[in-house]
Structure formats: C-alpha cells, structure tokens
Amino acid sequence: xxxxxxxxxxxxxxxxxxxxxxxxxxxxxxxxxxxxxxxxxxxxxxxxxxxxxxxxxxxxxxxxxxxxxxxxxxxxxxxxxxxxxxxxxxxxxxxxxxxxxxxxxxxxxxxxxxxxxxxxxxxxxxxxxxxxxxxxxxxxxxxxxxxxxxxxxxxxxxxxxxxxxxxxxxxxxxxxxxxxxxxxxxxxxxxxxxxxxxxxxxxxxxxxxxxxxxxxxxxxxxxxxxxxxxxxxxxxxxxxxxxxxxxxxxxxxxxxxxxxxxxxxxxxxxxxxxxxxxxxxxxxxxxxxxxxxxxxxxxxxxxxxxxxxxxxxxxxxxxxxxxxxxxxxxxxxxxxxxxxxxxxxxxxxxxxxxxxxxxxxx
Amino acid sequence: xxxxxxxxxxxxxxxxxxxxxxxxxxxxxxxxxxxxxxxxxxxxxxxxxxxxxxxxxxxxxxxxxxxxxxxxxxxxxxxxxxxxxxxxxxxxxxxxxxxxxxxxxxxxxxxxxxxxxxxxxxxxxxxxxxxxxxxxxxxxxxxxxxxxxxxxxxxxxxxxxxxxxxxxxxxxxxxxxxxxxxxxxxxxxxxxxxxxxxxxxxxxxxxxxxxxxxxxxxxxxxxxxxxxxxxxxxxxxxxxxxxxxxxxxxxxxxxxxxxxxxxxxxxxxxxxxxxxxxxxxxxxxxxxxxxxxxxxxxxxxxxxxxxxxxxxxxxxxxxxxxxxxxxxxxxxxxxxxxxxxxxxxxxxxxxxxxxxxxxxxxxxxxxxxxxxxxxxxxxxxxxxxxxxxxxxxx
Numbered sequence: 001x002x003x004x005x006x007x008x009x010x011x012x013x014x015x016x017x018x019x020x021x022x023x024x025x026x027x028x029x030x031x032x033x034x035x036x037x038x039x040x041x042x043x044x045x046x047x048x049x050x051x052x053x054x055x056x057x058x059x060x061x062x063x064x065x066x067x068x069x070x071x072x073x074x075x076x077x078x079x080x081x082x083x084x085x086x087x088x089x090x091x092x093x094x095x096x097x098x099x100x101x102x103x104x105x106x107x108x109x110x111x112x113x114x115x116x117x118x119x120x121x122x123x124x125x126x127x128x129x130x131x132x133x134x135x136x137x138x139x140x141x142x143x144x145x146x147x148x149x150x151x152x153x154x155x156x157x158x159x160x161x162x163x164x165x166x167x168x169x170x171x172x173x174x175x176x177x178x179x180x181x182x183x184x185x186x187x188x189x190x191x192x193x194x195x196x197x198x199x200x201x202x203x204x205x206x207x208x209x210x211x212x213x214x215x216x217x218x219x220x221x222x223x224x225x226x227x228x229x230x231x232x233x234x235x236x237x238x239x240x241x242x243x244x245x246x247x248x249x250x251x252x253x254x255x256x257x258x259x260x261x262x263x264x265x266x267x268x269x270x271x272x273x274x275x276x277x278x279x280x281x282x283x284x285x286x287x288x289x290x291x292x293x294x295x296x297x298x299x300x301x302x303x304x305x306x307x308x309x310x311x312x313x314x315x316x317x318x319x320x321x322x323x324x325x326x327x328x329x330x331x332x333x334x335x336x337x338x339x340x341x342x343x344x345x346x347x348x349x350x351x352x353x354x355x356x357x358x359x360x361x362x
Numbered sequence: 363x364x365x366x367x368x369x370x371x372x373x374x375x376x377x378x379x380x381x382x383x384x385x386x387x388x389x390x391x392x393x394x395x396x397x398x399x400x401x402x403x404x405x406x407x408x409x410x411x412x413x414x415x416x417x418x419x420x421x422x423x424x425x426x427x428x429x430x431x432x433x434x435x436x437x438x439x440x441x442x443x444x445x446x447x448x449x450x451x452x453x454x455x456x457x458x459x460x461x462x463x464x465x466x467x468x469x470x471x472x473x474x475x476x477x478x479x480x481x482x483x484x485x486x487x488x489x490x491x492x493x494x495x496x497x498x499x500x501x502x503x504x505x506x507x508x509x510x511x512x513x514x515x516x517x518x519x520x521x522x523x524x525x526x527x528x529x530x531x532x533x534x535x536x537x538x539x540x541x542x543x544x545x546x547x548x549x550x551x552x553x554x555x556x557x558x559x560x561x562x563x564x565x566x567x568x569x570x571x572x573x574x575x576x577x578x579x580x581x582x583x584x585x586x587x588x589x590x591x592x593x594x595x596x597x598x599x600x601x602x603x604x605x606x607x608x609x610x611x612x613x614x615x616x617x618x619x620x621x622x623x624x625x626x627x628x629x630x631x632x633x634x635x636x637x638x639x640x641x642x643x644x645x646x647x648x649x650x651x652x653x654x655x656x657x658x659x660x661x662x663x664x665x666x667x668x669x670x671x672x673x674x675x676x677x678x679x680x681x682x683x684x685x686x687x688x689x690x691x692x693x694x695x696x697x698x699x700x701x702x703x704x705x706x707x708x709x710x711x712x713x714x715x716x717x718x719x720x721x722x723x724x725x726x727x728x729x730x731x732x733x734x735x736x737x738x739x740x741x742x743x744x745x746x747x748x749x750x751x752x753x754x755x756x
Contacts, residue, residue, distance in 0.1 A: 003655045004662060244735045258737035261728070267735060268727035272672040279651035280644070301644040354633070356640035362621060362630055 001290070003282040009074045015051055016078035024084045026331055029193065032085050033334075038157065038186075038195025039085040047086060048118025051075075054092050055116030057100075062112035069223060070285040073230045080231025081238045083334055085193045087121045089227055090157040095122025097223040098165050098172060102211030107174055111163055120162040124220065125152035125199050126346075133347040134167075134221050136214045141168040147181070147203040148173045154345060158197035159186045166199075166206065171213040173206035180204060191341035192334060218296070221355070224346045225299040226284050229306035232342050233277045236310045239317040239335050240270050246321055263320055270313045277305040297359035304352040307343040314339035368424070369431040375408045380439040393442030395479075395521045401442050402476030412450075412474040415458065420471030426661045430654075445518055449473050449480030453526040456596045460584040465545070469524070481522040481548065482600070483513040483570060484593065488755040490515070490718065491725045493528070493597075494537045494590060495744075495754060498572060500529040500544065507531070509546065509575040515719070519555045519568040522548050527572075528593050531586055533750040540749055541589040543596075545581045552576075562711040598670055600720045614705035615684040615713070617643040620691075623706070629691065638687050645683075649676050668733035675726040681713040 005013065024043050032040045048054035056072040058064020065071075072092060079086060096115055099108050099122075114120035128135045128151065135141075141150025148166055158164065164182075166173045175182060181202035189196045244267055247258030257263050284298035292298070314336040318325040325332040343349060363371070379401065393401070405411045406420070413429045415421025422428075454473050457465055472478040489495035498511025509529055519525070525546045532540030546553070552575035557565035584592040613619065621630075621639055629635045652673060656666050688706055689696055699707045717723045731737045744752050 001654075002658065003651065004658050004664075240735075244737060247737060256738050258731070259740050261724070264731035264737055265724070265727040267737065268672075268675070268730035271730055271734060272675050275669065275672050276645070276648035276652050276676055279655040280648040282655060283647075283651040298647075301647050304640070304644050305648055350637065353637035353640040356644060357636040360621075360640070360643060362624075362636050362639055 001283070001286045003279065003286065005074065009071060012071060013074050013078055016047075016053065016075045019047065019051060020078055020082040020084055024082060026082065029083055029085065029334075033192045038160065039087060043084070044086050044088075044121075045118045047079075047088075048116070052116075053079075053088065054118045057092060057096055058112050058116045059100075062108060063116040064112065065116075068289040069226065070289045073226065073281070073285045076227055076230040077234040079234075081234040083193045083235065083238075083331075083338055085195070087123070087157040087160060087195075089224070089231070090123035090161065091115050091121050093223050093227040094124035094126075094156065094220060095163065095165055097220040098124050098216055099209075101216035101219045102172060102209050102213070104174075104209040104211055107207075107209055114162070121157055121160045122163045122165065123155055123157050123161040125155045125158065125164050125166045126217065127153045127155070129153055130344070130348065133351055134217060136167050136217045137169060139167055139169045141166060141173075141201070143168050143170040143173060143206075143208060144203075146205055146207070148175065148201050148206045149181075149203055150201055152199040152201075154187075155184075155197050155199045156345075157195045158184045158199050159195055164199065165209075166201065167213065167217055170208060172209045172211070172216065174209055175201065175204055175206040179206065189341065191337045193338055194341060196341075221347065222288060222296050222299040225303035225352070226281070226288055228342055228346065229277070229281050229284070229299070229302040232306040232310040232339070233274060233281055235335055235338060236270070236274050236277070236306070236313040239310075239313040239332075240267065240274060242331070243267060243317045243320050250322075257320075266316050266320065270309070270316060273305070273309045274313070277302065277309050280305050294359075297356060300352055300355040300359060303347075304349070304356060307339075307352070308349065310339040311343050365427045365431050368428045369435055371408075372410055372432050373435045375405075375410060376435060376439045376441075379404055379408075380441050382438055383440055393444075395445060398442045398445045399476040399479075402446050402474075405441075405443070406475045412470070415454075415470070415474075419458070419466050420474045426657055430657060445479050445521060446473070446476065448482055448517055449478070449522075452482050452596050452599045453480045453524075455599050456526065456592060457583065459595060460592050462580070464580065465583070469545075478524060479518065479522045481516050481519045481525045481570075482596065483516050483519075483525045483527040483546075484596075485515040486512060487514050491722045493593065494541065495752070496528055496530060496541065497754065498527070498529050499533070500531050500542065500577075503576070506576055506578040506581070507544065509544070509552075509572045509577060511572050513570045513572075514558065514567070516555075516568045516570050517566060519548060519570050520557065524548060525570070526583065526596065528589055530749065531589075534748050535587065536746050537744055537749045537752065538590045540587055541593070542586050543583040543589040543592045544577050545583060546572075546575060546577055550575050560715065562708060562715075597721060613681075614709045615681045615688065617646050619705070620684075620688065624691065627692070627695075635691050638691060642684055642687065645676075645680060649673070649680065652676070668729050671721075671726040671729040672734070674720060675723055675730065678717040678719075678723055678726070681709060682717060685710040685713045 052065050053075045055064035056067045057069055060066040111122060115122055127133045128140060132138055141148055148168060162177045164175045166175055181204035183200045184197045186197040247263050248256050250257050280302040284302040287295040287298040318332045318336055321332055324330055409422050412421035413424050413432055417423040450473055454470055457469060484493050486496050488497055500507040500509045525548050527544050527546045529542055529544055530540055531542040552573040554571040556569045558567045558569050559565045620642060624630050624635060660666050696707060732739050
C-alpha cells in the first residue's frame with residue numbers, strides 16, 4: 001500500500017494549485033460569494049475541460065479519465081485548501097459515485113459524459129434531517145406511479161443541478177431539473193462557499209434506477225467521507241499555514257507573537273493532528289482504490305479526524321489572529337463557516353463515530 | 363529472498379521461539395535477563411536482528427520492507443527483548459552514524475547478539491528537558507578522562523554493560539559547545555546504580571552516580587565538545603522509537619484491549635461507550651498510518667527531520683487522553699482495582715511518564731513549531747554565555 005503521492009499525482013496537484021492561484025484565488029472566491037451563484041460556472045467548466053477534474057473518477061467509456069478516487073483526492077486537496085466553490089463534491093463524488101455503484105446503464109450513459117465535460121451538474125438528495133443523514137431504508141420519501149413525494153434537506157448544489165438522485169425506501173429515483181412538483185429552496189447557509197438547499201418533491205415524475213440502492217448509498221457514504229475529509233484536511237493546513245505566517249510577522253511586546261508558547265503550542269498541536277489526519281486520509285484513499293475490506297472503516301476514521309481537526313484549526317485561526325481574525329474582511333471566518341458546515345454535513349460527529357463502531361463490529 | 367518469504371521465515375521462527383500474546387496475562391513479561399539475552403541471540407542467529415543494518419557490523423543488510431514485515435508479524439508475539447530496546451534503538455544507530463570504525467566493529471554485533479546491553483545517560487536531577495544544562499563533568503587526565511557527577515531516569519542501568527553518557531568537558535564554553543558523549547563501562551567500580559521508584563510503585567529507572575570513573579581517549583563518540591550534535595541525533599532516534607513503538611495489543615489503553623474489557627463488562631451496547639471506542643480506534647489507527655507514511659517517506663529519501671516529534675507527541679498524549687475516557691467507561695471499577703488486577707489501572711498511573719520521558723510534550727511542541735513550522739525561536743538568555751557563568755538548578 002503506497003501512502004505517498006505518485007509522480008502523476010504530484011503533477012496533477014501542481015496544475016490544480018496553479019489553476020486555483022491564477023483563476024480562483026480568494027479575491028475571486030469572495031466575488032462568487034457576493035454574487036447570486038453558489039459557484040462560478042466558468043471556473044467549473046475550465047476545471048472540467050482543461051484539467052479534467054470533474055471526470056477523474058468517471059470511466060473512459062463515459063468520457064472520463066478513468067482514474068482512481070485517490071487521484072480525485074489530490075485535486076480535492078487543492079480546491080479545498082482555497083475554499084474554491086465548485087460542484088465537485090455533488091457531481092463528481094455523490095452523483096457519479098451513486099451512478100457507478102448502481103446498475104443503471106441508461107442513466108450512466110446519459111449523465112456521466114456530461115458530468116465529465118462539466119456541462120451538467122448532478123447531486124444526491126439523501127439527507128432527511130440530522131437524524132437520518134443517509135436515509136434509504138427509513139426514508140420517508142414515497143415512490144408511486146412513476147413519481148416521488150417527500151422532502152430532502154441540505155442537498156448540495158440542488159439549485160444548480162441538472163439531475164437529482166433522490167434516495168427513497170424503494171430505491172434511488174432520478175429526477176431532472178424543472179420537473180413538475182420539484183421545489184428547490186436555497187438556504188441562506190452558514191458556509192458561504194457551498195450551495196445548499198432544501199428540496200421538496202410533490203408527485204414529481206422520476207425514474208427508479210436499477211441496482212441495490214442501500215449498498216450503493218453505503219458505498220457513496222464512504223466516498224463522501226473520503227472526499228470531505230480530503231477537502232477538510234487541506235483547509236486545515238491552509239488555516240495552519242495562514243496563522244503560522246501571521247505569527248511570524250505580527251509583533252507584540254517587541255517580539256513576533258510566534259515566539260510565545262501560548263501561540264506556538266496550539267499551532268504545534270494543530271500540525272500534529274493534521275499530520276495524523278493526512279496519514280489517515282492516505283490510508284483510506286488507498287483502501288478505497290484497492291477495494292480493501294477496511295475501506296468503509298478507514299474512510300469514516302479519516303472523516304471523523306478531519307472534521308473535528310478542521311473545526312479546531314479554524315477556531316484557533318480566528319483566536320490566534322486576534323481582533324483582525326474576527327473581521328468580515330479577514331478570511332478566517334470563511335474557513336470557520338466551512339469547517340462547521342463540513343463537520344455536520346452528510347453525517348455529523350456522532351453519526352461518524354457510530355459508523356466507525358458499526359464497521360468495527362463493536 | 364522475497365519480502366513474503368522473509369515474513370514467513372520470521373513467523374515460523376517466532377512461532378517456535380516466542381509466546382503469542384495472551385491478553386489475560388499481566389503485561390509484565392517476567393523474563394529474566396538471561397532469558398532475554400538467549401532470545402536476542404536466537405533472533406540474531408535466525409537473521410531477524412539488525413534487519414536494515416550493514417552486514418559488516420553484524421546486521422542483515424535488508425530493506426524497510428523486511429523491517430515492516432517483521433514488525434507486523436512480531437506484533438502478535440510476546441518478545442522478551444525489553445533490555446535491548448534502548449541500546450538497539452538509540453546508541454546503536456548513533457554509533458553507526460558517528461562512531462569510529464573500531465567502535466562499530468567492537469560494539470554493534472555484540473549488541474545485536476544480545477551480549478552487550480546498553481543504556482542512554484542524558485538527564486540529570488538539575489535539568490530534564492533542558493538536557494544541555496547538564497553538570498556531570500569529565501576532566502582530562504593522562505590517557506583519557508575522569509568523570510564525576512550524577513545521571514537520572516536511566517532505564518536498565520542495573521543490567522547494562524555500557525552507557526552512552528553525555529558529559530561537560532569544557533565549562534568555559536557556552537552550554538551547547540562544551541559537551542562530549544562517551545562510551546562508559548558501567549561495570550567500572552566508580553559507577554553506582556540505584557533504583558528510582560516512580561508513581562506506579564515500580565522502579566523502571568535508576569539514578570547513576572559517577573565517582574572518578576576513568577574512560578580512555580577512544581571512548582569519545584564523535585568529537586570532543588561536539589557531543590550536542592551527537593545527542594540531538596540520539597534524541598531524534600529516541601522519538602522515533604517512542605512514537606512508533608506502540609504495539610496495540612501490548613497496550614491496555616489501546617483499542618484492542620479496551621474493546622475486550624468493554625465486552626467482558628457487558629458495556630458494548632451502550633452507544634456512548636461505542637462512540638468512545640470509535641474515537642480511540644480512529645486516533646490509534648491514524649498514529650499507525652502516520653508511522654507508515656514516515657517509513658515510506660524515509661524509504662523514498664524524504665527526511666523525517668523534526669516530524670518525529672509529532673509522532674512522539676501523539677504517542678505521549680494518546681494514553682493521557684484515553685485515561686480520561688476509560689474513567690467514563692468503567693467508572694468506579696477503576697478506583698477499586700489495584701494496578702495488578704486491572705492492567706488499565708497501571709497504565710493510567712504510567713501515562714504521565716510517557717509525556718515527560720524523551721523530551722516533555724512542551725519541548726516536542728517547541729520543536730514542531732520551530733523546526734517544522736519555522737516559527738521564531740526564543741532567543742534565550744543562555745545561548746552564548748559561558749556555562750560556568752549561568753544560573754543553574756541545584
């Protein structure tokens with residue numbers, strides 16, 4: 001099992017990094033935040049078409065790169081580090097992962113090529129409130145006469161989605177944009193860099209997809225855990241780097257504040273936790289790529305550590321910057337918002353711990 | 363021989379010569395020094411000691427893959443190698459890095475064969491984390507040096523043959539610049555070893571007194587007054603040894619042992635207990651992954667550098683953190699058991715020790731902040747002052 005990046009992965013990381021600093025730096029992210037849209041479609045199109053990010057996990061027969069999930073992780077690190085708003089989690093992880101895990105050739109052939117070229121956004125509508133973040137068997141959404149009725153919460157990029165995959169007790173239902181009875185209410189969300197909406201379906205026409213929905217959604221939970229963890233660990237490192245640099249140039253009592261152990265030690269703790277988390281993500285990424293039997297466990301471990309570590313790092317970033325870190329103008333609150341949202345999205349802390357215990361067989 | 367063949371060979375030997383872990387047995391191995399020496403000798407004769415070390419000094423000349431394969435297989439066995447952990451983990455790699463050809467030829471193979479047990483003697487009563495404030499002195503005499511002073515926290519000194527001893531050789535220089543590391547024969551009549559009883563009630567360490575102990579000129583490791591560089595290297599090896607040496611099954615505060623105890627007490631259907639176990643597993647598993655990442659990077663030529671301090675800090679904070687958690691899980695049972703009837707009681711008592719041994723948590727945090735993150739170092743008032751003009755603890 002290799003836990004360090006391959007040469008190809010290092011190349012991919014540096015092209016995405018270059019793209020982020022050139023095309024989607026924090027100033028551009030702030031412009032997107034101030035706009036109506038939850039991401040810049042031009043950035044997503046170029047990421048997909050010029051760098052092939054959207055199609056990384058999509059097999060070549062559907063127009064993707066046929067790479068592994070561990071390659072997508074490399075790209076997610078760079079995007080997560082810069083808080084670049086994109087539908088990558090919704091489209092390339094949740095929707096793509098669901099279609100690949102199910103067994104519906106028509107849906108794959110229709111949507112995967114469009115996902116790969118960045119001309120369609122897909123998402124998975126799975127949550128039904130905090131207590132059932134991965135609802136399938138206990139879903140309250142009802143399928144009847146080729147329609148679906150129910151409510152889904154915290155759906156990523158629902159407002160921009162061309163296709164929504166809706167989990168129900170009967171299976172996964174594919175609903176297209178603009179379908180009758182489909183209402184999407186974007187949330188005025190805590191995280192300014194993610195588009196999140198509540199989706200209600202009232203006898204909305206949809207097609208029940210072939211395949212074992214429960215198994216598919218469980219597999220997608222692993223992918224979501226790995227993907228979110230990768231973004232979060234990278235953002236944690238960005239917080240650490242930002243605060244470390246500040247501690248070198250901010251002077252108090254005649255010395256840079258980074259000399260004081262009250263500043264040094266929390267940063268050393270954040271580094272240590274990040275280093276463990278980064279290693280756990282590498283392990284999970286390899287486990288998933290190899291189809292190891294501990295993949296679900298490893299992904300949940302990575303997510304649990306990444307989510308909690310990021311919340312701590314983002315909080316310390318605000319605190320150690322002092323007053324300036326509490327201003328709107330400073331980026332610290334953007335990370336803090338993103339950290340808290342990521343911690344509770346798609347299965348919060350208790351759900352992740354339960355998943356670890358379940359996969360351990362405790 | 364392929365890695366798999368090596369693994370199979372190691373497993374076959376261990377099945378023949380070592381006892382598998384029995385979780386119902388108390389954690390102290392109970393092997394005598396003679397049994398340990400015989401075991402280490404057998405290990406060496408089977409080609410399983412000094413796996414990555416050069417053949418010319420008695421090693422096997424193999425790679426990290428074989429070492430990792432051995433570690434993996436060995437984790438399931440109770441190996442009575444305790445007396446050799448320090449010598450082979452710290453002084454031996456330092457001798458390989460800094461020793462003269464003669465020193466390496468003289469000592470490495472006997473250590474691997476189990477014929478020589480070594481200790482490391484750095485800490486003194488007047489300063490633990492501030493190792494460079496050491497006051498044990500060596501003065502030049504005809505044909506060598508004469509050592510006087512006291513060391514403390516010395517593991518295994520009572521059965522050691524040699525020590526790597528850090529000593530002040532020039533008190534007129536600033537503290538880091540007047541230190542030398544010596545090889546000292548601990549059977550010398552001027553060496554007195556006294557057991558040091560710690561908070562658990564055990565005496566895993568010693569105080570060691572030096573009273574006119576003569577050492578020859580060729581006992582110097584590295585150069586005279588350049589011992590600090592040698593010491594820093596040894597501390598780096600020590601952090602790797604402590605940080606990555608956690609063997610899950612041997613640790614009563616590790617996940618495997620806790621989950622068994624939780625089941626034995628019928629607590630495994632309590633959701634909060636399950637979540638606590640999940641947290642313990644997650645952190646322990648990440649520590650293993652981190653150590654694997656560091657091994658793979660080292661193999662790929664990326665220096666581990668000061669990141670060993672992060673492994674050490676994680677390894678030292680883990681049992682302290684789990685000590686808090688097990689109080690929630692097991693409640694009053696913790697108070698009613700003695701350290702001999704419930705292994706975790708002993709481990710809770712022992713947990714603070716790991717956070718002070720080998721450089722305290724605070725020192726590790728300073729190292730991470732300064733050498734990994736590049737934060738400014740505190741200028742310090744003692745850097746450039748001759749040692750004999752500094753204020754020191756008594």
